Amino acid sequence: MAxxxxxxxxxxxxxxxxxxDFHLEIEKGQLYGLIGPNGAGKTTIxxxxxxxxxxxxxxxxxxxxxxxxxxxxxxxxxxxxxxxQNIRLFSELTVLDNVKAGLHNQKEYIYSTLTGILRLPRYHxxxxxxxxxxxxxxxxxxxxxxxxxxxxxxxxxxxRKLEIARALATNPKLLLLDEPAAGMNPxxxxxxxxxxxxxxxxxxxxxxxxxxxxxxxxxxxxKLTVLNFGQVLACGGTSEVLKDPKVITAYxxx
Amino acid sequence: MKKLSKTTKSSLVTYGIVAAAYxxxxxxxxxxxxxxxxxxxxxxxxxxxxxxxSLNLTVGILGExxxxxxxxxxxxxxxxxxxxxxxxEAIPVxxxxxxxxxxxxxxxxxxxxxxxxxxxxxxRGDYLAIxxxxxxxxxxxxxxxxxxxxxxxxxxxxxxxALSLNMEEDGQIxxxxxxxxxxxxxxxxxxxxxxxxxxxxxxxxxxxxSRTGRAIMSIRDNRIAAESIGxxxxxxxxxxxxxxxxxxxxxxxxxxxxxxxLTASSKNFGYNMSIMILVFxxxxxxxxxxxxxxxxxxxxxxxxLLRFLNEYRMLIYAVVLIVTMILTWSPGAIELRERYSLxxxxxxxxxxxx
Numbered sequence: 001m002a003x004x005x006x007x008x009x010x011x012x013x014x015x016x017x018x019x020x021d022f023h024l025e026i027e028k029g030q031l032y033g034l035i036g037p038n039g040a041g042k043t044t045i046x047x048x049x050x051x052x053x054x055x056x057x058x059x060x061x062x063x064x065x066x067x068x069x070x071x072x073x074x075x076x077x078x079x080x081x082x083x084x085q086n087i088r089l090f091s092e093l094t095v096l097d098n099v100k101a102g103l104h105n106q107k108e109y110i111y112s113t114l115t116g117i118l119r120l121p122r123y124h125x126x127x128x129x130x131x132x133x134x135x136x137x138x139x140x141x142x143x144x145x146x147x148x149x150x151x152x153x154x155x156x157x158x159x160r161k162l163e164i165a166r167a168l169a170t171n172p173k174l175l176l177l178d179e180p181a182a183g184m185n186p187x188x189x190x191x192x193x194x195x196x197x198x199x200x201x202x203x204x205x206x207x208x209x210x211x212x213x214x215x216x217x218x219x220x221x222x223k224l225t226v227l228n229f230g231q232v233l234a235c236g237g238t239s240e241v242l243k244d245p246k247v248i249t250a251y252x253x254x
Numbered sequence: 255m256k257k258l259s260k261t262t263k264s265s266l267v268t269y270g271i272v273a274a275a276y277x278x279x280x281x282x283x284x285x286x287x288x289x290x291x292x293x294x295x296x297x298x299x300x301x302x303x304x305x306x307x308s309l310n311l312t313v314g315i316l317g318e319x320x321x322x323x324x325x326x327x328x329x330x331x332x333x334x335x336x337x338x339x340x341x342x343e344a345i346p347v348x349x350x351x352x353x354x355x356x357x358x359x360x361x362x363x364x365x366x367x368x369x370x371x372x373x374x375x376x377x378r379g380d381y382l383a384i385x386x387x388x389x390x391x392x393x394x395x396x397x398x399x400x401x402x403x404x405x406x407x408x409x410x411x412x413x414x415x416a417l418s419l420n421m422e423e424d425g426q427i428x429x430x431x432x433x434x435x436x437x438x439x440x441x442x443x444x445x446x447x448x449x450x451x452x453x454x455x456x457x458x459x460x461x462x463x464s465r466t467g468r469a470i471m472s473i474r475d476n477r478i479a480a481e482s483i484g485x486x487x488x489x490x491x492x493x494x495x496x497x498x499x500x501x502x503x504x505x506x507x508x509x510x511x512x513x514x515x516l517t518a519s520s521k522n523f524g525y526n527m528s529i530m531i532l533v534f535x536x537x538x539x540x541x542x543x544x545x546x547x548x549x550x551x552x553x554x555x556x557x558x559l560l561r562f563l564n565e566y567r568m569l570i571y572a573v574v575l576i577v578t579m580i581l582t583w584s585p586g587a588i589e590l591r592e593r594y595s596l597x598x599x600x601x602x603x604x605x606x607x608x
Contacts, residue, residue, distance in 0.1 A: 072481050072482060082482055104465065116463075148260075
């Protein structure tokens, strides 16, 4: 069964039809790319998938469960986590605390505010377990050395990784990456590609990403959907879609 | 693990400073080296320290501006003073009476925090500052206009004057309009004040270093990202703000039980007071719990210690404020501090040993 199934999703802002009749189906463990020219509605789709915008019509199913119109908090609990086009970290928290914040709603680490203030045994036990889990995640991304740094003091590439680590801490079924390679040089992009592949294999994660860097898209995505003026232009295996004349005229260029 | 021990160490230092200051003052008092003027200011110092730490929870940790902290203090003060005055004979033990009054004052101030928070904390921007500023003024003026009496038939309330309360002969006026509450039992003392300061510190520091504290600070740092990882923004903002309001209420309780006469003037509960608490927080460092406590103590003691300068006193006070601000925040001073910081000197020594 598909992890994510989107059926004729659409949204209007006043008279503007930003996304229309959008379909998407992602299998478990797939690396899926969403591409298209600026303003095609890619981030709008991400915002609908994560509950920031409420779709005007259509349905979103996550693992068969209807999550259309739920709030972003409910959707995160249901299992969708995301990163942002412009990095959004908790800049005054440490690297470790950023990931621990991501663990906030995980059942095994929950304790009440009063338990925290009184420092009951449960506090110490949960915090220790959180530290371990967070360090484990940081190690995967090679960030464990910087665990006590402020997030804002990390170099750009590592901030991207930390954002992915924080998203993974919420234990999602589906990970959405919004332009993960934006602002990266070719070396960093190469490293990022390895990281994304690694996340997929290590965590058996299903990943949907928006990207403009065609080298990255062609390098790691198995399937693509091309969006143009809010509508699906093409959809299918990466190599076929990139050869499609319609896609070449609308987006890639001759 | 290393990080954990660092925060624990830092909080222990904070508690240690309070304990040391307390012992120092006690020794001075016992040996008779403290002027009566200074003795009179010990409890207010505790009150301001509590207020500064509690406001720092709103300003530094939650990242919202509150300009009505004196209002919450006012609510705590009057709620507890009414209780203590009514119960002055029913509960003869001062400590028990004070603890109950404290609980009542804290609860009432916290409730006001919730009531204000429900509509305002859903909004983004500086609305909280505006609303709390108004709240502080409204509470003050409201209490100035209220007459409250107690007789065998229960409470009587009037907005006009004492006569229109229509009380029985055994009636007792509790709040007498602008004259406030007189004859509150003075159940508080310096020791109780210091204990309350310590309690406030423990509550705020433990809160900050817990799951809840991380959620609150993540909202401060990036609201959208916090929502994306499933943190309930409104819930945690409300929580932080109402805890902050309750603690301000505790300061109010201490204030009410330190004075025989409690009035709501613009001097003690007006916006000037709220701004002064904000000055403590900013000067001590936004987000630094220990800093705001120290700033509150120093800036409260300073005008008293400068009394020998007579009319130049407030001038010097202002100069000290400006100089501290420059030394704390100017880039040059920060660089100097980093170069010659104690921690770094120690670190170098460690390295040399290795």
